[in-house]
Amino acid sequence: MKLICTRDELLEGILIAQKAVPTRTTLPILQGILLDCRDESLNLRATDLEIGIECSVNAEIVDRGWLVLDSRLLGEIVRKLPPEDVEISVAEGNITEIKCANSFFRLQGQSGEEFPQLPQVDGERSLTMPQDLLKSVIRQVVFACAVEETRPILTGALVECRSEDMVMAALDGFRLAVRNVKLEGVREDICAVVPAKALNEIQRILKDTQEEVHIKLAGNHILFGMERTRVISRLLEGDFINYKQIIPEEYGTRIRLKNEELLESCERASLLAREGSNNLIKLNITKNQLEITSNAEIGDVREEILSETEGQDLEIAFNSKYLTDVLKVIEDEYLRIEFTTSISPCIIKPEGSEDYTYLLLPVRVIS
Amino acid sequence: MKLICTRDELLEGILIAQKAVPTRTTLPILQGILLDCRDESLNLRATDLEIGIECSVNAEIVDRGWLVLDSRLLGEIVRKLPPEDVEISVAEGNITEIKCANSFFRLQGQSGEEFPQLPQVDGERSLTMPQDLLKSVIRQVVFACAVEETRPILTGALVECRSEDMVMAALDGFRLAVRNVKLEGVREDICAVVPAKALNEIQRILKDTQEEVHIKLAGNHILFGMERTRVISRLLEGDFINYKQIIPEEYGTRIRLKNEELLESCERASLLAREGSNNLIKLNITKNQLEITSNAEIGDVREEILSETEGQDLEIAFNSKYLTDVLKVIEDEYLRIEFTTSISPCIIKPEGSEDYTYLLLPVRVIS
Numbered sequence: 159m160k161l162i163c164t165r166d167e168l169l170e171g172i173l174i175a176q177k178a179v180p181t182r183t184t185l186p187i188l189q190g191i192l193l194d195c196r197d198e199s200l201n202l203r204a205t206d207l208e209i210g211i212e213c214s215v216n217a218e219i220v221d222r223g224w225l226v227l228d229s230r231l232l233g234e235i236v237r238k239l240p241p242e243d244v245e246i247s248v249a250e251g252n253i254t255e256i257k258c259a260n261s262f263f264r265l266q267g268q269s270g271e272e273f274p275q276l277p278q279v280d281g282e283r284s285l286t287m288p289q290d291l292l293k294s295v296i297r298q299v300v301f302a303c304a305v306e307e308t309r310p311i312l313t314g315a316l317v318e319c320r321s322e323d324m325v326m327a328a329l330d331g332f333r334l335a336v337r338n339v340k341l342e343g344v345r346e347d348i349c350a351v352v353p354a355k356a357l358n359e360i361q362r363i364l365k366d367t368q369e370e371v372h373i374k375l376a377g378n379h380i381l382f383g384m385e386r387t388r389v390i391s392r393l394l395e396g397d398f399i400n401y402k403q404i405i406p407e408e409y410g411t412r413i414r415l416k417n418e419e420l421l422e423s424c425e426r427a428s429l430l431a432r433e434g435s436n437n438l439i440k441l442n443i444t445k446n447q448l449e450i451t452s453n454a455e456i457g458d459v460r461e462e463i464l465s466e467t468e469g470q471d472l473e474i475a476f477n478s479k480y481l482t483d484v485l486k487v488i489e490d491e492y493l494r495i496e497f498t499t500s501i502s503p504c505i506i507k508p509e510g511s512e513d514y515t516y517l518l519l520p521v522r523v524i525s
Numbered sequence: 526m527k528l529i530c531t532r533d534e535l536l537e538g539i540l541i542a543q544k545a546v547p548t549r550t551t552l553p554i555l556q557g558i559l560l561d562c563r564d565e566s567l568n569l570r571a572t573d574l575e576i577g578i579e580c581s582v583n584a585e586i587v588d589r590g591w592l593v594l595d596s597r598l599l600g601e602i603v604r605k606l607p608p609e610d611v612e613i614s615v616a617e618g619n620i621t622e623i624k625c626a627n628s629f630f631r632l633q634g635q636s637g638e639e640f641p642q643l644p645q646v647d648g649e650r651s652l653t654m655p656q657d658l659l660k661s662v663i664r665q666v667v668f669a670c671a672v673e674e675t676r677p678i679l680t681g682a683l684v685e686c687r688s689e690d691m692v693m694a695a696l697d698g699f700r701l702a703v704r705n706v707k708l709e710g711v712r713e714d715i716c717a718v719v720p721a722k723a724l725n726e727i728q729r730i731l732k733d734t735q736e737e738v739h740i741k742l743a744g745n746h747i748l749f750g751m752e753r754t755r756v757i758s759r760l761l762e763g764d765f766i767n768y769k770q771i772i773p774e775e776y777g778t779r780i781r782l783k784n785e786e787l788l789e790s791c792e793r794a795s796l797l798a799r800e801g802s803n804n805l806i807k808l809n810i811t812k813n814q815l816e817i818t819s820n821a822e823i824g825d826v827r828e829e830i831l832s833e834t835e836g837q838d839l840e841i842a843f844n845s846k847y848l849t850d851v852l853k854v855i856e857d858e859y860l861r862i863e864f865t866t867s868i869s870p871c872i873i874k875p876e877g878s879e880d881y882t883y884l885l886l887p888v889r890v891i892s
Contacts, residue, residue, distance in 0.1 A: 228823065231796065231800070231823065231824075234796050235793065235796055238789070238792055238793045238796065239793070240789070254824075260790075260828060260829040260830065261790070261793055261826070261827075261828055262826065262827040262828070262829075263793075263797075263824060263825075263826045264824045264825050264826070265823060265824035266822075266823050266824055422605070422607070423627075423628070425605055426602065426605045426606070426628055426630075429598065429601050429602055429605065430630075433598070455633075456595065456598065456632060456633050457598075457621075457630060457631045457632035457633055458630070458631050459628070459629065459630045459631070460628075460629040461627060461628055461629070462627040462629075463627065
């Protein structure tokens with residue numbers, strides 16, 4: 159095997175593929191990156207057996223072949239090489255020579271045959287959307303996935319498509335995030351639960367462009383295909399929660415306020431909420447004003463925010479993290495929050511659209 | 526006590542004073558910052574009893590007084606406040622109110638009387654130099670201080686002044702860094718060993734300007750005074766090593782090469798040196814070329830660098846960290862390295878000046 163490519167393109171490919179390399183594993187080969195040039199191009203591949211990432215790199219293939227190199231060391235070497243052509247050639251026993259300008263590395267590689275194959279994901283069930291849109295959808299939903307594995311299905315987000323409507327939803331028992339998207343040309347109904355870990359990696363790989371990403375489902379796997387990169391993830395098995403029934407349709411109090419003001423006030427109040435127990439902040443809603451308070455042994459805080467209030471006054475308490483999380487991902491300047499009672503969930507929405515809904519359970523406070 | 530100041534200036538002062546707050550301490554008051562406005566200005570002060578930092582902040586003092594607030598929490602609060610006026614007022618029992626725009630914090634403070642005083646450093650022994658010069662001197666020397674405390678005096682750097690010559694020197698048993706500076710108007714001879722920790726903090730506070738820093742010695746303390754900030758450190762007790770006698774005056778081999786090329790090659794070679802034992806890289810010096818090699822179980826590396834060589838060919842080995850450390854702080858484009866034998870120290874100097882000398886012991890390699 160022998161190939162020549164530029165250091166910059168090689169590095170870019172390695173950085174993408176590396177996202178699938180597990181930090182800890184009992185299977186040493188998974189700490190490697192497969193360099194596959196059995197065809198007329200160079201494909202980098204890595205996997206932790208849950209997620210697989212494949213990335214093609216422009217290269218001149220002099221001799222075909224394949225090989226596995228240690229991912230961390232290869233990444234560090236290529237990062238430190240000068241921005242010139244890199245020649246990689248493999249000799250007897252998978253000894254690999256990496257040449258660039260006046261640098262000559264030799265690394266012990268492993269045979270490409272030992273590297274796990276990625277599952278084939280071919281099928282009719284597919285959809286296409288702009289990369290920046292999918293990135294924003296994932297960003298607004300995935301943080302609400304459960305971290306604890308007591309109910310494994312909640313560690314993923316539901317991806318559902320019916321005709322032209324796509325929805326992504328996640329919940330963890332304390333909050334629910336739902337994002338709706340209108341798409342063109344959906345072929346078949348899709349319903350899958352994708353692990354949060356895979357969505358987080360895909361979000362990092364997606365670019366802020368309108369270039370398309372192709373999503374395909376087959377068997378127990380989902381594939382996200384971009385120009386040079388393919389990400390394949392296992393799906394979570396089981397039925398997702400029927401989240402629609404827990405979204406209240408009516409409210410007794412509704413406030414309208416600036417997202418940024420609320421976020422900054424919540425972040426300040428969090429400084430004391432964090433010192434106390436439960437990360438608790440209290441909201442006191444009156445005509446034209448929202449007051450946020452929190453207290454701990456070392457002190458207390460009160461924040462006053464102008465708001466437009468409809469309906470009754472209300473006192474309600476939340477875990478401050480669950481409130482700030484959503485304020486960071488809403489892109490609109492103003493938002494609306496709808497409440498019923500101090501012990502029922504509230505609904506947070508951007509003012510300008512019905513595409514995003516965040517439901518948050520309050521914390522009961524004995525006062 | 527009551528004062529008004531801008532959030533930005535208060536934050537700047539807190540960030541400077543905080544550098545003296547210990548991360549761990551058995552004396553809880555040291556986790557605080559003293560706000561001292563017993564005079565017509567606000568002075569912030571923090572100390573870990575080894576280093577003390579005092580910083581004055583522009584403020585309107587409405588009522589005089591002093592008070593200690595938790596450093597971490599105060600810093601976080603002020604950082605999150607909007608960029609407007611901040612009013613700090615203290616009521617009964619050191620309860621402190623911090624108001625800014627629509628934010629109202631109350632924190633439990635402690636009496637200023639409980640905070641340790643900083644030693645007075647007044648004396649004749651003083652010198653003055655531009656801040657950017659002192660910053661560069663510290664940067665080129667302090668990394669060579671010993672980290673281990675087996676010989677406490679080596680955990681500091683020597684600061685010595687005789688008439689118009691100032692020198693800073695540090696060594697750790699493997700390498701020695703010496704920087705000479707010509708100064709104007711030195712009054713009395715100075716000789717002190719300043720802890721590396723204090724020098725590192727001062728380096729971070731010093732600005733890249735020609736504004737002056739005043740250095741004073743009295744008793745067992747040294748003071749660095751800048752426009753708004755004063756840093757006071759304890760000195761290390763004992764005699765410093767007579768380092769001059771270990772600097773060889775002759776050489777058998779001398780090379781001249783580009784600093785940046787050598788640094789990049791060393792950093793690449795370090796990637797494998799780190800995998801092996803001892804962090805070892807080997808230099809093979811021949812006419813017109815320096816070859817750097819390193820090897821580990823997983824592979825090896827060879828780097829070729831153009832150099833101008835005078836004298837005999839030589840093979841010599843170093844700990845790669847000790848070599849890269851110095852290459853990062855030499856500001857000249859070219860440098861010279863002088864060798865005698867493969868088991869005697871080498872001398873590294875910037876090409877353009879005699880002001881800086883770095884001595885590095887080789888590692889003996891059984892070949």
